[in-house]
Amino acid sequence: xxxxxxxxxxxxxxxxxxxxxxxxxxxxxxxxxxxxxxxxxxxxxxxxxxxxxxxxxxxxxxxxxxxxxxxxxxxxxxxxxxxxxxxxxxxxxxxxxxxxxx
Numbered sequence: 001x002x003x004x005x006x007x008x009x010x011x012x013x014x015x016x017x018x019x020x021x022x023x024x025x026x027x028x029x030x031x032x033x034x035x036x037x038x039x040x041x042x043x044x045x046x047x048x049x050x051x052x053x054x055x056x057x058x059x060x061x062x063x064x065x066x067x068x069x070x071x072x073x074x075x076x077x078x079x080x081x082x083x084x085x086x087x088x089x090x091x092x093x094x095x096x097x098x099x100x101x102x
Contacts, residue, residue: 007078014065014074023047027054027065032076037063053077 012032016025024045029038043056052067064077 004082005078005080008076009078010076012065012074012076014067024052025067027056030063030065030074030076039063 010032012030014027014031015029017028018025024047026042027039029036031037037058039056039058041057043054045055046053050069052069054063054065054067056063056065060083061079061081063079066075066077067073068075
């Protein structure tokens, strides 16, 4: 299987939803390249002291985004639009470069 991870590293605007039962916001959509990209479901979220890292999907493309606490900004790390990604499966969130095992 040949999955293509394309690094982006660009700041984006994000629309999030806060739920009382969660300790992090649910990423609903981003604005990038003059278009709005809406995400399906809550995706996966990893947290450390400095950031939240999201792995979300719009149906066909998987996106890796991070929220940086100190700068209070959203960054699109990259995307996989190869079409072979199962957005429902438990795929590890992307990192700044191609994740191990891809």
